[in-house]
Amino acid sequence: MNNNDTQDNLRESATFDRVTMAEIRRAAETGIYDIRGFGAKRKLPHFDDLLFLGASMSRYPLEGYREACETKVVLGTRFAKKPIIIDTPVTIAGMSFGALSANAKEALGRGASAVGTSTTTGDGGMTPEERGQSDKLVYQYLPSRYGMNPDDLRKADAIEIVLGQGAKPGGGGMLLGQKITDRVAGMRTLPKGVDQRSACRHPDWTGPDDLAIKIQELREITDWQVPIYIKIGATRTYYDVKLAVKAGADVVVVDGMQGGTAATQEVFIEHVGIPTLAAIPQAVQALQDMGMHRKVQLIVSGGIRNGADVAKCMALGADAVAIGTAALVALGCNDPKYDEEFKQLGSAAGFYDDYHEGKDPAGISTQDPILAQRLNPVDGGRKLANYIRVLTLEAQTIARACGKSNLNNLEPEDMVALTLESAAMAKVPLAGTSWIPGQSF
């Protein structure tokens, strides 16, 4: 807000700020909760609260441009006959055709393939555009089972069983009628225009013991060829990761509350789940306690924006990361060149989150054919590839400065925290001290 508009002697309530009061007025007017996309917008302890300790006398750095720093990651080494090998630890998170346009999905596939990494389907099935442009495609297996079929299952390079999502752990998907076009309706076997609400629980199994049998079924159908991931929204992460490993996962994906969504209730996005920063150490601890760290790979997502975030995830013990919101921004989501149109929708470039309305001026979170044409999938793929290259280079820069010849060699000892909260969550010492809150005094 522009403070120039207010008088100096006016004091805004920290509790009832303008956003809060606007929401109260909106609720009073409409009688229904607010639905939106994007992820948590509140300020949370995050990777910005961590710093790396570059090498000096006690550590030996690698030359920042010429000395090798390995970025390759192998995912799914536990049981699959064909693990996925990716050239960068940055992968593309699951986002559905339906939530996104076909061009956007194609662009994600093109960008990921150009840099040798994987992309992921979403609720609604696999499109030919996406499969065709994705060298490595992870096929999501969701509670709704929209579009799920064994032919596509066998075409996948990995299967991701989705138990939850960081933006809404405990909730199902939502795709409102504006985006249920003929094609989306056909893929999901739904009436056109229906306000679709995906199930929050899987229909044919309950609990980790059942999940173990379900995983075995998927392995049987695919003849044990491809890795099976389990994706969880970050909540009781330590226990959930343990159960996922016990159930037989090759890879565990942990999505923190900054992770994005195409649509859900605002109250859900902002008030359910835990920050990504808090989730990673819990997940790593669970794997270590089971003797499975690096044997079952860990992918982390939720609010990853730059190479420093990638490096911090890996230093905390992740094997790879997944990006969703950042990938869409790279494609052009919230681009200032559409600011006038965002304003006509009651938003502004950089603030737009009404993905569920299907009116995205950038042509990404829409099924409107005219808007969707605005995104050229070749150009979008090029931008995404460039962005992932930058993330990788940045992460390598930090790793070399810490003396690591492999991103996987980064470790918690390479970092300190700026705040008590982040020190406690990340389990690294507060900067300038040896103090890790909760572990020592």
Place this chain on the structure above:
Amino acid sequence: MQSINLAEHTVRELNQLLHDQSKDLVEDQWEISETSGQHNIACGLNQKLNVGIKGHVGYFCAGMNQHAHVTVHGNAGQGVAENMMSGTVHVKGDASSAAGATSHGGLLVIDGNTGARCGISMKGSDIVVKGNVGHMSCFMAQAGTLVVCGDAGEALGDSLYETVIFVKGKVQSLGADCVEKSVTDKHFKQLKKLLDRAGSEEDPTHFKRYGSARQLYNFKVDNAY
């Protein structure tokens, strides 16, 4: 006829043999014995095979079936014929919960009763249960037909989309947005045809029809609580 004794072979070995037929059909008649309630028997089939299973099966038997005709001469565990695409699955005994869950096509016949959530999220298959079905059957079911020759448990058809449900016996309660609908000659003929395919001699005129009131299709405040 190829006979596989699961006391001597693993489920993995069996399924691989069955899957290999989709590449090069050498044998289309299969008999499986000594099942001991094992899980994931004959799942992922993708060929016109006739598979007879002598004994009880565990979870997800004939899961994601395509084209094959599978007969279980016993009871079936959870999720029999889940996500079936085509073909037929016939359970001579009872089936546990989530029978035919998310099935897209084909015909599932259960001679006995099923547990909860029969036909949950089904997407186009036909399911005929000659006995009773448990609670929450056809929850969020999207397309296809469920026929229940016995009784249905609580919350039948809750949050139903376009699946049609026929029940001969009592319905303990209907779920949200599921209502009884009129039955015309067209429906009786449709039902008769399905009962014939399932080998049932039930009189279609003894059935009631249930479907979606379509009041939950678009978001309304009144539905939000």
